[in-house]
Amino acid sequence: MSETALEVAEVSRRFGGLTAVDAVSLKVPSGERLAVLGPNGAGKTTLFNCIAGALPVSAGAIHLFGRRVTGLDPAARAHLGLARTFQISDVFTELTARENVLLALFGCRPTKWRLFSRWAAMTAEIERADSLLADVGLETRSQDAVEALSYGERRQLELALALGTNPKLLLLDEPCAGLAQAERERFVALVKGLPRAITLLLIEHDMDVAFSLAERVVVMERGRKVMAGTPEEVRNSPEVREIYLGDL
Amino acid sequence: MTEHLGRRAALLAVLAVILLVPLVANQFWQGLVLQILIFGLLALSVDILMRHTGLFPICHGAFFAVAAYAVAKLETQSGLPSPLIVLIALAVAGFTGAVFAVSVRTSGVYFILVTLALGQIVWSLSVQWTSLTGGDNGIANVPFPSLGAWGFESLSSFYYLAVAVVLLAALSIRRILASPFGLALHGLRESDSRMRALGYRSPQHRFAAFLLSSLFAGLAGVLYAYTNQFVSPQAASLLVSVEAALMAILGGAGTIIGPFIGAALILGLRTIASGLFEGWLILMGLLFIATVLFAPRGILGLLQRAPGRGGGR
Amino acid sequence: MTAVILQTLNGLSLGALLFLLASGFTLTFGLARVVNMAHGVYYLVGGYVGLSVIDLTGSFFLGMLAGGGFIAFINFFLDRYLIRRTKGDALMQVLLTIGMVYVLAEVALLIWGGNPLRVPQPDWLRGPIVLPGDIYYPRYRFFLIVLGFAVAALLWLIYSRTQIGAVIRAGVDDRTMVSAMGVRIDLLFAAVFALAAFLAGMSGVLGGAFLTLYPHAEWDVLILALVVVIVGGLGSLTGAMVGSLLVGLIDAFGRWLIPELAAFMMFGPMAILLLLRPQGLFGRPH
Numbered sequence: 001m002s003e004t005a006l007e008v009a010e011v012s013r014r015f016g017g018l019t020a021v022d023a024v025s026l027k028v029p030s031g032e033r034l035a036v037l038g039p040n041g042a043g044k045t046t047l048f049n050c051i052a053g054a055l056p057v058s059a060g061a062i063h064l065f066g067r068r069v070t071g072l073d074p075a076a077r078a079h080l081g082l083a084r085t086f087q088i089s090d091v092f093t094e095l096t097a098r099e100n101v102l103l104a105l106f107g108c109r110p111t112k113w114r115l116f117s118r119w120a121a122m123t124a125e126i127e128r129a130d131s132l133l134a135d136v137g138l139e140t141r142s143q144d145a146v147e148a149l150s151y152g153e154r155r156q157l158e159l160a161l162a163l164g165t166n167p168k169l170l171l172l173d174e175p176c177a178g179l180a181q182a183e184r185e186r187f188v189a190l191v192k193g194l195p196r197a198i199t200l201l202l203i204e205h206d207m208d209v210a211f212s213l214a215e216r217v218v219v220m221e222r223g224r225k226v227m228a229g230t231p232e233e234v235r236n237s238p239e240v241r242e243i244y245l246g247d248l
Numbered sequence: 249m250t251e252h253l254g255r256r257a258a259l260l261a262v263l264a265v266i267l268l269v270p271l272v273a274n275q276f277w278q279g280l281v282l283q284i285l286i287f288g289l290l291a292l293s294v295d296i297l298m299r300h301t302g303l304f305p306i307c308h309g310a311f312f313a314v315a316a317y318a319v320a321k322l323e324t325q326s327g328l329p330s331p332l333i334v335l336i337a338l339a340v341a342g343f344t345g346a347v348f349a350v351s352v353r354t355s356g357v358y359f360i361l362v363t364l365a366l367g368q369i370v371w372s373l374s375v376q377w378t379s380l381t382g383g384d385n386g387i388a389n390v391p392f393p394s395l396g397a398w399g400f401e402s403l404s405s406f407y408y409l410a411v412a413v414v415l416l417a418a419l420s421i422r423r424i425l426a427s428p429f430g431l432a433l434h435g436l437r438e439s440d441s442r443m444r445a446l447g448y449r450s451p452q453h454r455f456a457a458f459l460l461s462s463l464f465a466g467l468a469g470v471l472y473a474y475t476n477q478f479v480s481p482q483a484a485s486l487l488v489s490v491e492a493a494l495m496a497i498l499g500g501a502g503t504i505i506g507p508f509i510g511a512a513l514i515l516g517l518r519t520i521a522s523g524l525f526e527g528w529l530i531l532m533g534l535l536f537i538a539t540v541l542f543a544p545r546g547i548l549g550l551l552q553r554a555p556g557r558g559g560g561r
Numbered sequence: 562m563t564a565v566i567l568q569t570l571n572g573l574s575l576g577a578l579l580f581l582l583a584s585g586f587t588l589t590f591g592l593a594r595v596v597n598m599a600h601g602v603y604y605l606v607g608g609y610v611g612l613s614v615i616d617l618t619g620s621f622f623l624g625m626l627a628g629g630g631f632i633a634f635i636n637f638f639l640d641r642y643l644i645r646r647t648k649g650d651a652l653m654q655v656l657l658t659i660g661m662v663y664v665l666a667e668v669a670l671l672i673w674g675g676n677p678l679r680v681p682q683p684d685w686l687r688g689p690i691v692l693p694g695d696i697y698y699p700r701y702r703f704f705l706i707v708l709g710f711a712v713a714a715l716l717w718l719i720y721s722r723t724q725i726g727a728v729i730r731a732g733v734d735d736r737t738m739v740s741a742m743g744v745r746i747d748l749l750f751a752a753v754f755a756l757a758a759f760l761a762g763m764s765g766v767l768g769g770a771f772l773t774l775y776p777h778a779e780w781d782v783l784i785l786a787l788v789v790v791i792v793g794g795l796g797s798l799t800g801a802m803v804g805s806l807l808v809g810l811i812d813a814f815g816r817w818l819i820p821e822l823a824a825f826m827m828f829g830p831m832a833i834l835l836l837l838r839p840q841g842l843f844g845r846p847h
Binding site for chain 1: 420423424426427428429431432434435438439441442443444445446447448449450453456
Binding site: 298304306347350351353354356357358360361362364365366368369372373376377378379486490493494497526527529530532533534535536537539540541544 | 590594596643646647650651652653655656657659660661662663664665666667668670671780784787788790791795820821822823824825827828831832835836839840
């Protein structure tokens with residue numbers, strides 16, 4: 001438990017004159033469930049993209065499991081055990097749910113370079129894909145085209161894709177955005193049930209979701225880290241209330 | 249299920265007809281069938297990138313031509329055994345493909361324009377580099393393949409080898425598209441960002457797809473040189489590259505058989521039209537336009553949509 | 562030394578011609594995301610039409626107007642009834658406009674025949690001009706250089722100083738901006754398309770007077786124009802200027818120094834540039 005899964009040191013990201021992320025530091029021990037909370041435009045997703053490697057940082061350093069990854073591309077970070085979901089579902093709509101998860105299973109393994117073996121004959125992988133789909137509640141949808149999946153089901157598939165790479169650190173970008181209340185509760189239960197071997201970092205806009213999932217909460221506003229503490233501390237902080245006043 | 253069986257029966261029937269052609273038809277028809285198969289293979293190699301990876305190359309005439317020129321040059325002047333010549337020709341096509349693969353650093357419109365311009369290098373060279381290519385005269389009298397004392401004597405005997413090679417190539421492509429690698433190409437077509445997040449180094453995958461595609465285009469070029477026994481800058485012309493793309497689109501639906509159907513339609517139309525009147529390229533141009541406007545998903549796409557299957561994929 | 566200067570002038574005059582062609586291509590792309598491969602055949606057909614008008618009237622100037630005007634006229638219909646129906650799908654646009662190339666080029670072949678035709682140069686541009694250092698250079702080609710620079714300057718003024726230019730620039734940067742500015746967008750598009758087509762048709766008359774007009778010229782000039790926009794950056798007027806000069810000069814010196822491998826001189830640097838800067842010299846990352 002003492003190992004540090006993710007360390008973000010003084011990371012800034014500027015777009016022209018706008019500083020979207022301003023010297024943010026985070027330290028996430030292995031196994032922790034940390035939520036980054038903040039109103040729209042606080043820089044949460046930008047910070048996430050920097051951690052995942054989708055955006056280069058303007059300043060600062062990022063370490064994954066003790067390795068400096070600041071200049072590495074998203075694929076290299078995925079190989080180190082980082083997986084993410086996207087705020088707007090980014091799944092392969094023309095493939096079936098099973099094919100989607102298979103892509104995730106092959107992604108960090110040499111299997112992805114196999115030219116002459118049919119994936120349809122890889123029973124072990126298919127079983128694994130189907131069991132991941134079952135884990136996220138899509139057991140009946142395995143052979144359906146993603147085009148036919150509902151919005152909520154695509155969110156679930158997002159999670160199955162992220163889990164398919166067998167991650168050690170999972171970044172969830174507003175996983176419950178746009179879900180109905182029932183779906184939301186189901187999703188929270190699902191994420192809560194993830195094994196402790198997976199460190200969890202989630203962005204949330206919704207305080208209830210963040211508080212129910214996280215052990216520690218970091219609050220961001222206008223690119224800066226405003227405070228960090230237990231959900232209880234954050235909930236009772238007058239500062240956070242003020243930030244969220246306009247939002248509630 | 250019946251539909252599946254029906255399709256299989258139709259394929260076998262077509263194959264049977266193809267195999268019977270040398271027994272019943274003259275060299276003209278044998279040549280036409282071979283051209284359809286060869287250009288169908290070229291179109292299929294384009295389709296690896298187009299339908300399955302989401303890249304639209306207009307340079308496959310270049311890979312086709314360098315391989316054809318390599319065969320023509322070496323068969324007429326080197327005295328090497330044919331299998332070795334074929335390997336060299338494929339290596340030349342693959343090398344050209346690896347160089348042209350710089351284009352995968354671009355995307356969208358840029359990719360189309362860049363591949364188009366790169367493809368013209370080979371055309372310009374085939375015209376300008378007369379000491380190597382014979383310029384506009386090309387290289388004639390390419391013999392059929394041979395190994396030592398043994399070799400093919402006529403088109404009718406070479407015919408079966410060519411058909412077998414095309415069949416084998418088409419089946420390998422089918423296999424590749426059903427592999428984890430092929431699945432990854434589908435993924436790349438849809439979402440680059442997602443693929444990267446899953447651990448795929450997308451430029452490497454695109455590069456590999458481009459290379460594979462250029463090798464199959466080269467194989468088509470090899471068969472072309474042996475079948476026509478003549479190679480000229482026409483093999484490298486833009487028309488070959490665009491027609492290959494059109495054949496793939498016209499056949500449609502990302503199937504293995506589609507590009508061959510497209511090739512049969514276009515080459516059949518051309519054979520008929522060029523015999524009838526001057527300016528038959530007008531007809532080709534109109535076919536391009538009509539395909540884009542009325543059948544962007546190809547003939548198979550049109551047929552699939554027709555009887556009660558909705559617009560679904 | 563004289564040879565170097567002559568080749569430089571050859572390069573500049575070809576560059577000027579290419580600029581007339583490529584600027585239209587790049588502006589239509591920048592504004593409307595339309596890739597029109599027919600620009601090459603516009604050059605050829607514009608040249609032929611201009612040639613016929615010059616034969617008829619004896620006026621080179623009228624020929625330029627007729628060549629450009631005719632192309633602007635047919636482009637209006639081709640755009641409205643064909644290109645627009647591709648709804649921005651780049652591959653479909655490319656295939657459709659290539660189809661247009663075949664149709665137009667074949668029709669031109671049936672009308673004007675397969676032999677190379679030279680557009681007669683106007684009397685006042687015949688013969689050589691004597692440049693400092695006792696260098697004789699064809700007056701016509703020198704005129705082309707001057708004209709190219711004049712058109713470039715004019716386009717640049719419109720592009721950077723007028724409101725129309727501001728809209729075009731905004732359109733290149735951000736599609737939604739343009740509609741938000743409340744401009745009669747359809748009118749602006751039509752104007753830019755007409756200008757681009759006019760320039761392409763007119764360049765055929767100008768080019769036909771020193772390169773001749775022949776079947777396949779539609780592809781030869783299109784490829785050079787494409788290299789210009791690839792090197793310069795698609796959608797950038799500055800890119801079209803710099804690219805035209807580079808391509809013109811490289812072509813001239815390549816043909817002079819290594820005639821058999823001139824294609825390498827042209828496309829090799831392009832490939833290397835793509836490795837280092839895929840968006841071209843002045844293009845935006847895409």
